Amino acid sequence: MQQSPQTYTMLDLAQLQSEFQSYLIGHKNSTTFTTRIINDAKVGVNRRLAIYFDAYRLRIIEALATAYPKLKALLGDDLFNRIAREYIDDFPSTYQNMRWVGGNMREHLLYSIPEHPIAAEMAVFEWSLSLAFDAEDVAELRLQDLAEIPLEHWNALQLKFQPAIQIVRLRWNIIPIWKALDADEAPPALLQDSIYTSWLIWRRDFSSQFRSMGEMEAIALHMAMTGATFEEVCESLEGQEAETTAEEAMTIAAQYMAGWLQCGMIVSFTLLN
């Protein structure tokens, strides 16, 4: 132990922590702090620090594997671990809660393995499931609440949706692959479609749910979730798919709304003046 305690200052502590952290993140050149670690014959300073260096990575790799179990299964352990290690280097955690550490995986995959574009889509889907899983709790709107609105007021109807809702657009057969892996079955061959399909993710009874949406429903839901009134949603559907008329658009929009309500996706409404 040092014999002159009065020489240790807060500046020393701050410098130690900055350098220790740089070492953990991987900036191995800045390791003057290693002289502040007691060296010993039994273990030695390098092995002692390597315990921390490895633990930092292993802990986050485990968190990423928990957030992306199907991505890991799809890529295999070796490739996933390599990707995860690169991810840790590129995106040092700024989160107090490890739950959020994996939020940049999609963009990481897009440039780290551009030859496997399906990986980024799987990451998007899994992350969206997790966002739905622990999104804020809200009470569902009941059918009778909407039924009480006079028909002439429907055009001014604006809906509020549960925070768990996520919409992802996928071009690969992510869903059959995800389902097969979830059932411990061999996944189907990878297939890329010529068009993107919108997938709706929401939460019911504490479980994340998902289903595909046609383009018209995706447009209607996007409009409704961004504050459009029922009238505006109907207008956006007019002229879509085989020249939908105003009357048809209204029927279709009402059907969509009934479906969202039945799924528990709608939490409240406002009638705009």
Added chain:
Amino acid sequence: MNTPKVSSAKTNPQLSNLGFGLGLRTQHYNSILETKPNIDWLEVISENYMVPGGKPLHFLDRIRAEYPVVMHGVSLSIGSTTAFDKDYLRDLRKLVDRVEPAWISDHLCWTGVHGQNMHDLLPLPYTEETAKHVAERVGIVQDYLGRRILLENVSSYASYVDSTMTEWEFISLICEKADCLLLLDVNNIYVSSYNHQFDAKAFIDGVPTNRVQQIHLAGHHNHGDYIIDTHDAPVIDPVWDLYRHALSRFGSVSTMIERDDQIPELDELVQELQIARDITADYLSVSGKNELPKSDATVSSNLHHA
């Protein structure tokens, strides 16, 4: 404020004894609710429930309705030299308001600086200046939360040439300066004593008796030259021996087993917890004290220490 039903011996009478607990893990949510096992209380990792909503908070609320709960954090970073994460403190207080835990703890360490988090419990140099710094920050947190917190001694794999005192002197100094409480992790004492070759009993003998509010027990992995604190195995006999030594110094203290990996069925952990109950019962019968916590203790959630 309700009067705690059980008090620990040889300690400050305002401290309460919840009995014997386990760390709450997602794998055991349903077993706990369905079988109401012989556990007196549960410790939750605070960060796991600092989320907007959904299943984790749903189960936490249901379990909280049945058991006393204490909150244990891993990201407070009490020893950092950069400012607290205000969002973290706000979310922590929000969770405290929801859970009304018997108490709140975190680790005597630092986890990152400059807005980054290494998600590890990194060691501090044991100096007067560091103790003063930590104590000031404990004061900020205690003022913000309106109650005293517990600090836990961590397992460490490196120590500093700049340290001017032992770990237990350092801890004692902080407790005194900050008027905070201690979560004594007996396994961590064993692990660190092995890694740094000090006398584990001297550690236990060196911390103030009136600060120890809770004890952690856990398993670890011995690599020969050093031990890694993995929490993936049963508590080993030398750690149980240290626990006996701790009881002889602190009296009966709220005790729990932590298992974070290779998590077995709940029954297995309840059985392991019985060892702690038996050791405590033996100690109490030999020492002639009559203060064994009831196994069905229904201790108030509002045990104020502030």
